[in-house]
Amino acid sequence: MKNKKSIYIIVSISLFVGLLHFAIGPAYQGVFRHFIRGYLIDILLPMNLYLLLQISLRKNISVSKARIISAIFTFAVGTIVEILQFYKIEVFGRTYDLWDILMYAIGIGAGIVIDLTIIDKFEKQL
DSSP: OOOHHHHHHHHHHHHHHHHHHHHHTTTOOSTTHHHIIIIIHHHHHHHHHHHHHHHHHTTTSOHHHHHHHHHHHHHHHHHHHHHHHHTTOOSSOSOOOHHHHHHHHHHHHHHHHHIIIIIHHHHTTO
16 A cells, blocks of 8 residues: 555454444444344455455555455455355355345445545545
8 A cells, every 4th residue: 555544444344344443343232133143244244254354455466466365365265254254154254144144245335435535645645
């Protein structure tokens, strides 16, 4: 990343996602409980991983390659986790849900949108 503001934004998003993950936790009983406990984190964590990978990969490869590699890697990790859960192997959870794979894709899409809109603006300022 050329602009430090891009890194600050991504780190801020990461801190927010981490705090939200901690605040929600397994005991959350509030509004939209099923969606928040079941799917929100499955959207936010892949989005976060995609953005964090941008920080490290863009130091060594082009922006377009970093985007492709980050998206594929993030989706592959999420899908492998779900497959392992299908076979009752507990990795980052224990409940297999095919909808989680869709949530991973939505999260990666959200990361790409943030990358193309917010991060790109700061990167083009230099």
